[in-house]
Amino acid sequence: MRRPVDSPRAAAAPTARASGVRPWRAPAADTPRTRFDAVARATVADRPLHEWLDNYQAVQQGWHKWAHDDLGEAEAWRDTVAAVRRHTLAHLDRYLAEFAANVERAGGHVFFAADAEEAREYVAGVARRKGVRRVVKAKSMVSEEIGLDAALAATGAEVTETDLGAYIAQLAGERPYHITGPAVHMRLPRIREILSRAAGEELPEEPDALAGSARRTLRDRFLTADLGVSGANFGVASTGTVVLVTNEGNGRMTTTLPWTHVVVMGMERLVPDWRSLEPLLVMLPRAGTGERITSYVSAITGPRREGDADGPEELHVVIVDNGRSRILGTKYQPVLQCIRCGSCADFCPVYRTMGGHAYDSVYTGPIGAVLAPLLDGLEGRGHLPFASTLCGACDDACPARVPLSDLLLELRADVAAGAAGPSPDASAAPSTVPASGAESTMWAFGFKGFAAVATRRRLWDAALCVASGLRPILGSARGRDAGRHAASRLETAASGRSRLLRGPGVVRAWTDARDLPLPAPASFARLWRRRPRAGSPTSSGPGQKGR
């Protein structure tokens, strides 16, 4: 679509924003990568969703910034959060022992689960022993990670997610979209439909009415549940206290009303003592939801004491490893500093473009791109570290200073080296399961060629000469449309050539949406060599005498 030369450039008549990408044909294979591509593609193509996610991020970013300005000296606070987390990880064994001893001293039970299966079995065992019919859950990422819901359902109990977003996602049968907002992608009409079906009546398309309906349904579940399962935002080692940071009140109800309370907690979520809890309690709400503090912070130390008016009679804390100890002691250890605020996803341009379901994991956003491959293995997740432009917005947003971009680069190095996951040794040497496929072989080969050229100036000069020589064939030098013609000539002229380009698909991936500039008539190096040397010396290289 060509605009007249004298038309105003203002957005009054915006140029067409066609996706410029080839029509998509369903791929032959169904692999994690093809599923990823399909989801990303679908999210981009869904313009209302695109605008919705864009707006969601804009709002979140605004509140994040407000909360940090309100706090003042946010950088110093971030340093302190990072220091507390690093210290804790450096002494994790000691704090785990202290935490467990104190939970038991307060009358709670502690179970150490090496993996998902052990954790599931323990909790299901508690449910069976107590004849549990109804379970309420306050959002716990780890319980999703280990697949607890299915295990509890298998005991015959009814399991209800009570966090509003998680409840809606559960009813829709969908994975959570975002760490703190499981249903952020859903718009009002769909939520109305989902909650109406659950309520068995047509509800109005009005947020308060929908919230009210959920409140009524879930209130009944809370009051009649025999088991409450919660996560833990933090565990205070010095007193064996489990801390929950929530806004809705479902966290409090889940941990107060049923007779038995089970906490499922990642083993890295400890804090040495109450004083070191402060920076985490200050920064988690500000980074995560852009608030000074959440409506509720519950600090639970053991089950109810004798004479207490309410509270569960039995408390179980399940401390989950499930791959975390394999990350400890490796170059990936900093990822365990994460406090699960979800801020990285709020600032990530790739997240808002491809959507939370593209991660195919309970952990979404930049943290998911790092954690999912580390916990699940690189096999089948090797594309996630590449789903990033390394723009660094996540690094700037993270309150715990998790060096996400650097960790993504490390993962990419492991993928290129054909690794399956972090090696058991602290050194970077990866294990030797080869990464899949022709695509990576192509890149490996290509970069070998790159290295050969990058170390040989003459080879580079020759390549540039050849490229310059191709200018007349590649496109016309007339006016500023040269770039455009280059793209169309590559397509239509000499079909043999376009087939060559189809092979690796690399150049086509560019020219589908963008024009590519023609190689310059003469490289800079050539221009420099031809440069007139008048008067004072202008050396052309190092080692000139007198310097």
Next chain:
Amino acid sequence: MTVRTSLMVTCLGDALYPQVGVAAVKVLEALGVEVDFPPGQVCCGQPAFNSGYRDEARAAACAYLKAFSASEHVVSISGSCAAMVRRHYPVLFEGRPEEAEARALAARTWEFSQFLIDVRGVNELPARHDARVTFHHSCHTRRLLGVVEQPERLLGMVRGLEYVPLPRAEECCGFGGTFAVKMPVISSSLVDDKVDHVLETGADELLGLDMSCLMNIGGRLSRRDSGVRVRHLAEVLAEGWGR
């Protein structure tokens, strides 16, 4: 004391945008800086490094270390390449014999606008450019180099130039190196968002200091027939010098 610097023209600059190198040299020399061009330079190694091919990146980087070994300062016309050297060379060569040399090179490598303001201490420019322009800062330049206000200060010194800030300037243009061709659907959506913001400004020109971003945004601006001209900051300064 004369300031002496070597030009890091970058692989993209050498092959596709030599006029930017030429412009940068012109501006530097006009400011009394002696410029040389070590010919051994080909590529800083960033494409390989970002794709996880560290050995290959190191090979390219070694050639850079050698090429610039005698340089007092190195000025790059692309922010991301300067960032590669400053931020990632120490990582790439950690624990290796070249580590000290890499750190030393990192300490004296600059992005173009950063060099002009922070090293050369420019606070006025005899340049004129009558156009309405907007500016893209580039993520690596902003976040890895911390260069944000330097280009804006330079733009402020150019007479006749009307500067319109780019909405959502901190957002990535979607290039990300091989990301643009590995994940083209996501990349082209991001560059479309960026182009939308550029068009919102009503500017005649988009300026920048990183050829990869400019190639990306420029390529899409061109495909969408926007009529917006895309140029490196150095080109505008060189063209308008002494006017």
Next chain:
Amino acid sequence: MDRDVFIARVAARRRLSAAEGDVPLPSPVVPPGVAASRAEPGAGQPPAAPPGATGPAAGPAGGPTDDRDRLLELFAARLREAGGEAARVSDRGQAQAAVVALARERGWTGVSCAPSLRWPALDDLWTEDPRCADFGLSEAEWGIAETGSVVLRHHGDRGRGHSLLPPVVGFVLPASRVVPRPGDVLGRLHGAAASLPACVTFVTGPSHSGDIAGVMCYGVHGPAEVRVWLIDDE
């Protein structure tokens, strides 16, 4: 997995990176610059408040009375920003009268609170069971000015339900127990760890959620309305 094996495995792994040197716990934990500049909470840069919020303008430090007044004003302002309401009363009797008046105005039939908190004028409304109450009253241990929070220690008859289950909840708090920052309460809990009850709760304004299409809804699932009475002569 056996506890000792689990912990030994963690110990072995984290020792692999111990070559970096010990990572000390920052002490004091609050950044020093922050601690100094925040000796006067609310006296720092006043940021742009969220829409609909009101708050006192920052002012210079004054004498002890001014300090306390400013602290209480800040508490009330921050609670209002969070969606709650605070009122200052001269004694407990006034707070009790306010509750009774509210009950009449709203037509409440059940007010729940701990038996030890109940008072005669409340008798015909009082219930111990918060599940069916219209209003729940609790005694707060501390207030936090910076956030507008009240902190409850749940032990004995001070049940959790009174501040959780009814749709409207209220708190009585001696004005002298309002502290500037969350860290001040955490420090006190740190020092009194031996007497930690089974549950300590920080409550800040009403329950809320933006999970329905980004629109903020209140009272999901906890109370939608929160009131705090700050009692002056306690």
